[in-house]
Amino acid sequence: MADAVVYRDSNQDDIQPGDLLKFQRDGFFHFAVYIGDGMVVHQTKDEGVLKQRLRDVIQQCSFYIDNSLDIDIRPKSIPQIVKDALSKVGRQGYNLFSSNCEHFATWCRNGTASCKQVGEKIKGGLMSVSNASSSSSSSTGSGDSAANIVCKGCTSLSKAKEQ
Known part of the structure; x- marks a missing residue:
């Protein structure tokens, strides 16, 4: 098997359908599934699962092929992989801890919804569940606690589309 993680700086030459793409964002990585013809499918907070052009998702950032799982x-x-990704387009329901962009992408490729980066940030002290829980419920007033926390990559994509 070739290397599971191939680091690139916005080079699209070797991307194959089914590859997981990992985009460097502020604070988190954003994940998408490449489905071919310059298109990806990915989970966002505000718009759910979207099918979009890769060039619109890149947003001038570095990205990596990450099939490490x-x-x-x-x-x-x-x-x-492509069929499963496309079958979820339009699905709503974002949660940082159970249904985010990384969960979606790993489920599409490997059949297991997995998210390493949230656990790593909690272990590393870069994120606190109790702090996140209290700040999200106070800012939204919903009391929905940690379910309102969002990967910045998942929201920046929706905001960029509006501009």
Whole structure:
């Protein structure tokens, strides 16, 4: 198997359908599934699962092909990855801890919704569940606690589309 993580700086030459793309964003990485023909499918907070042009999602940032979960979990076939990603377009329901862009992308490729970056930030002291919970409920007034926390990459994509 080729290297599971291929680092690139906005080079699109070797991306294959079914690859997971990891975009550097402020504070978090944003994830998408490449489905071919310059298109990706990805989870956003405000608009749910979207099918968009890769160039619109890149937003002048670095990105990486990150199929690193393949080391532990065999990926689905490429047609199945693409089919599963497309089957969720329009789905709503974002939650940083259980249904974010990384969960979506890893489920599409490997059949397991996994998110390493949130756990790593909590372990590293860069994110506190109790602080996040109190700040989100006070800012929204909803009392929905940690469910309102958002990966900045997932919201910046929606905001960029509006501009």
